[in-house]
Amino acid sequence: MSTAVYVPSRIKSRIRMLLPWLLLVVLAVLPIAGLTPNLIRLFFITFVWVTTSLGWNLLGGFTGQVSFGFAVFYGLGAYTAALMIDRGVNPYLSFLAAGLVPGLASFLIGLPTFRLRGPYFAIATIGVSEATRVIMNNLEITGGASGYRIMEHVPFRQVEHYYTALGMAALAVAASLLIVHSKFGMALRAIKQDEEAAADLGVNPYANKLAIHAVAAIFTGVAGGVFARYAAFINPQGVFAFQTSVYILLMPVIGGIGTVWGAVLGGVVFGMVEEQLVANFPQIHLLLYGALLILIILVEPDGIAGLLGKIFRRLRIPGRKDDGADSGSRKADEVLRRTAGG
């Protein structure tokens, strides 16, 4: 290593392990430090998106199963929480149910669709998602297309929502890291690379895909529920929209597919800029996402995390040539894995 300042690697890794906790503390103190309501709202939305991004990333990033149907989980979570909170159930109990219902639904969707591979799986998830939206548009008890209003008979406290969402996002990060560094996570990475080879070493690809699909659905569903309570009004054109599915997919792709912190980064960037884009370019904001997606795929398939990984490497080892066999994704993964302390 040619770094000017010598830092023993153990201390370095200690610092890396501490970073996420430090971040958590800072975020926990922010509202007390006097964050404006508008910023609290922005952070809240960001935490919700980070959670869905982490959920999608488990299935799409780590396991390589690209789904366009996560709006189903988000919407089911939102409606489950909405119906329960409206009937006076404890909101946190409702959030649990908001995870459970999409978790169960994920099996209904996964059992047939995981028989398909690659693009066929992706197309099937679009079908399921659209069908669900149409059904919800016509379902009487949820108000159909006109949406559902949640009446909660307690005063609205924005800070409570902030902490709920922060806790949820932190749990999603922790769960993702645990999964990624476990036996289960290893099977997922193997499935992404070569399903048959994984099966020849004792991994059951179908069962593992179903399992991670359920975990991803729970993340996304809880996020939907937490959002619904805050928004107090949801409708199928919002939470069940194809657009929602695309947003959820876009975030980990922006941030860096297949890495936990990449997914977090994607959620943060998306959460922070999305509103600005919608406000400033109402007609063409979707077009911008499309252009961004193409740009990322062409220029930096490993997203912001991949880009940062490359930059860090350049800074750390000046003059060393990039060797072609080593892809940016792996570098990013290595960098991020080290940051994660795993």
Next chain:
Amino acid sequence: MPEQHIYGFIGPNGAGKTTLFSMIAGALQPSAGRIRSHGKDVTGKRPFSLVRAGIARTHQVVRPFRAMTVLENVQLAVHFGRKNITNTAAARDHARQVLAWVGLDRVADTLAANISLGDQKRLEVARALATDPELLLCDEICGGLTRNETRSMLDLLQRIRQQGATIMYVEHDVKAIMAVCDHVMVLNYGEKLAEGKPEEIQNDPAVIEAYLGKAGSKKRGRSVA
């Protein structure tokens, strides 16, 4: 089939060697006949459950998980093989032992994409071995290797047998088969042509005919021994 033997399979291209392996390992379903292991019928079982039943295979064309290190490749097999270890540290330790045993410890922390073909072939064997199989199916593990690499691979096979596993071994290189196998079966067009000890096979007229043509013409240039 007797245990703790190396069972060799040879035959011309398209004789059905790899197909036979794929059927035993569960990748293909046999259209007729049954496959039994220790008297238990395992026909039509999925590959992952066969691994847990003690049957593991290597691939003729190597299929390493390229974005994983060599160690991680083997660790996966330790996790999901017959030992079924959940603890990652324990699995990693065991994987290191396997790598040292097969002689891949020097590249343990290299990405599987970046090691030589010879090492990737060896990794195929190491992974299959790490599942702790009773029956190891080795499909062309010496294909494309140098003479030295081939020799050390054959050494490895014999050491695996000494550890108590039974090996089914398919190879194009007849010399390699004859050198290590206790028993050889010759396949042609999906049928058994001959079977016996290596020395018997080499002199079998039906085998010579399949390999060299009817007249035993020397122009074909490929000798059976």
